[in-house]
Amino acid sequence: MAIELKEDLAYILLKKMSDRPDSSEPLPLSLTAADFVGRNTDRTEILAHLDYMNQKGYIKADFSGDAYADSGPNPLPDNVELQSVELTPSGQDLFKRMSENPPEGLQSGPSTPIATKDMDFLKKVMLKGHISDIYDARDLTEIVFRTMRDLMTTEAAGNVASELHTSAVDTDKKAAQEEVADLWKDSNPLVRFLSQIRPKLKFDDKTFFFRIEKEGGLPKTTGPQTVVKAVFSATKEELSNERVAEIAEFMPGEVRTLWEEA
Structure with a gap:
């Protein structure tokens, strides 16, 4: 590995x-x-x-x-x-x-502070993902979410969105004032639209991590598996057991392992 x-x-x-x-x-x-x-x-x-x-x-x-x-x-x-x-x-x-x-x-x-359930979503991603910038954490979270959604049916992705309504981060900066659901649905209007009409894709865990690495512009302090697991961990705290189990069924290979361990 x-x-x-x-x-x-x-x-x-x-x-x-x-x-x-x-x-x-x-x-x-x-x-x-x-x-x-x-x-x-x-x-x-x-x-x-x-x-x-x-x-x-x-x-x-x-x-x-x-x-x-x-x-x-x-x-x-x-x-x-x-x-x-x-x-x-x-x-x-x-x-x-x-x-x-x-x-x-x-x-x-x-x-190092410990990520707890009352910590803002993106701050948890920053801490566990070894990311120093809140905007990097937001962008990488969105890319992980986008890659996850591509593997899921539209119905399953909608089920997840319905449960992600906590604030992504407590901040006075308007650019960062979003719900986790906004990140899940994607801030890019075209990508959001296509996600609602396209069939689910099929690709393996290597492709999943490759996309995170190439699309995300990863900081030198971290790597794709670390970021993915950090996003997974923060996300699972927001979801019901039913949603957690549903997502697992769509994740391939090592990605599913990280999801289950997070």
């Missing part, structure tokens, strides 16, 4: 391995939520980072389950556990270099 590698997460994982007693054999790695306070991460992302470092030769990891499946997230979060892991010489060298120049994210991560 393609990931946006976070240096602070990689450093934390390498340090946890380095801090264990010396051993000639791979050892289990004990991780707790306290190790990642303020990191805006989850089990899937941590496993993905371990998988990445394993494939790059920085660590030698033993995963249980179908860690290198031909389809779906890699490793598969629901079916995979990390049994044991050891630092390779390359990993030890990487950790030494990172220790000499620690990632900047370590200095600010623990003070």
